[in-house]
Amino acid sequence: MSAPLIEVTEIGKTYGSVLALRDVSTIVRAGEVTCVLGDNGAGKSTLIKILAGVHQHDTGEFLVEGAPVRFGSPREALDRGIATVYQDLAVVPLMSVWRNFFLGSEPTTGWGPFRMLDRRRGRETTRSALAEMGIDLRDVEQPVGTLSGGERQCVAIARAVHFGAKVLILDEPTAALGVKQAGVVLRYVAQARDRGLGVVLITHNPHHAYPVGDRFLLLKRGRSLGCFDKADISIEELTRQMAGGAELAALEHELRAAAGDGAA
Numbered sequence: 001m002s003a004p005l006i007e008v009t010e011i012g013k014t015y016g017s018v019l020a021l022r023d024v025s026t027i028v029r030a031g032e033v034t035c036v037l038g039d040n041g042a043g044k045s046t047l048i049k050i051l052a053g054v055h056q057h058d059t060g061e062f063l064v065e066g067a068p069v070r071f072g073s074p075r076e077a078l079d080r081g082i083a084t085v086y087q088d089l090a091v092v093p094l095m096s097v098w099r100n101f102f103l104g105s106e107p108t109t110g111w112g113p114f115r116m117l118d119r120r121r122g123r124e125t126t127r128s129a130l131a132e133m134g135i136d137l138r139d140v141e142q143p144v145g146t147l148s149g150g151e152r153q154c155v156a157i158a159r160a161v162h163f164g165a166k167v168l169i170l171d172e173p174t175a176a177l178g179v180k181q182a183g184v185v186l187r188y189v190a191q192a193r194d195r196g197l198g199v200v201l202i203t204h205n206p207h208h209a210y211p212v213g214d215r216f217l218l219l220k221r222g223r224s225l226g227c228f229d230k231a232d233i234s235i236e237e238l239t240r241q242m243a244g245g246a247e248l249a250a251l252e253h254e255l256r257a258a259a260g261d262g263a264a
């Protein structure tokens with residue numbers, strides 16, 4: 001098998017005196033989805049910021065296609081084909097869908113001082129790239145601000161695919177969405193995977209992760225509880241690990257006791 005797109009081994013990161021990540025290992029392969037699960041403050045965003053070139057790791061090893069890397073900026077990560085979609089998407093709400101699609105890499109026509117924005121090509125390329133992903137937008141001229149949260153995520157995913165990303169990182173793309181919209185976004189995650197991208201999906205919802213995930217990295221307070229292949233963990237076990245099993249049982253007991261007191 002060829003080298004994974006991304007491989008991190010016992011990676012660690014501290015912010016001043018805060019130990020945000022310690023001894024975390026996982027891999028991302030082409031055509032697979034690696035899910036990163038964990039509660040608030042578990043270190044999920046810290047991990048993907050290292051992969052995306054926003055922060056650098058202090059310890060451990062970070063390999064891209066078999067070679068050690070240390071990105072100085074998000075631009076460097078992007079140049080290696082690692083694209084990241086943040087939850088608070090970097091879109092310009094009043095700008096049209098197609099302008100947002102190109103943001104910074106608009107097609108032009110003409111030459112030198114006569115270069116002009118090629119609107120027609122921009123609109124057509126956006127429409128066909130979205131259609132290829134099965135996204136049917138009535139009007140690519142409409143402002144991005146008029147799209148639903150789920151549609152925006154879908155446009156961002158289509159954009160990364162169109163511009164040739166090898167790795168697509170999604171930080172909680174379904175967190176703010178209703179059940180139906182979350183389902184739509186997960187379908188595009190699966191499509192990006194089927195097109196051969198390696199996807200990193202961050203979520204704290206095991207029910208969003210399990211149907212699309214090939215591998216599950218569980219984080220808790222900056223440490224790894226393990227990285228499991230789908231064959232080695234059931235949805236029940238994943239949910240139990242995430243909920244902190246015993247802690248939840250204790251809470252349930254406590255709440256029931258409190259309700260009992262109230263009735264007496």
Ligand SMILES: Nc1ncnc2c1ncn2[C@@H]1O[C@H](COP(=O)(O)OP(=O)(O)OP(=O)(O)O)[C@@H](O)[C@H]1O
Nearest residue numbers: 015018019020038039040041042043044045046047
């Ligand atoms: N820039 C920073 N400076 C100092 N501490 C930070 C910084 N970023 C994160 N931390 C700390 O590192 C730990 C991990 O944070 P991180 O954002 O990676 O968690 P997370 O799993 O993404 O959580 P959430 O689900 O809330 O997004 C937390 O204790 C957080 O307070």
Ligand SMILES: [Mg+2]
Nearest residue numbers: 044045046171
């Ligand atoms: Mg986070």
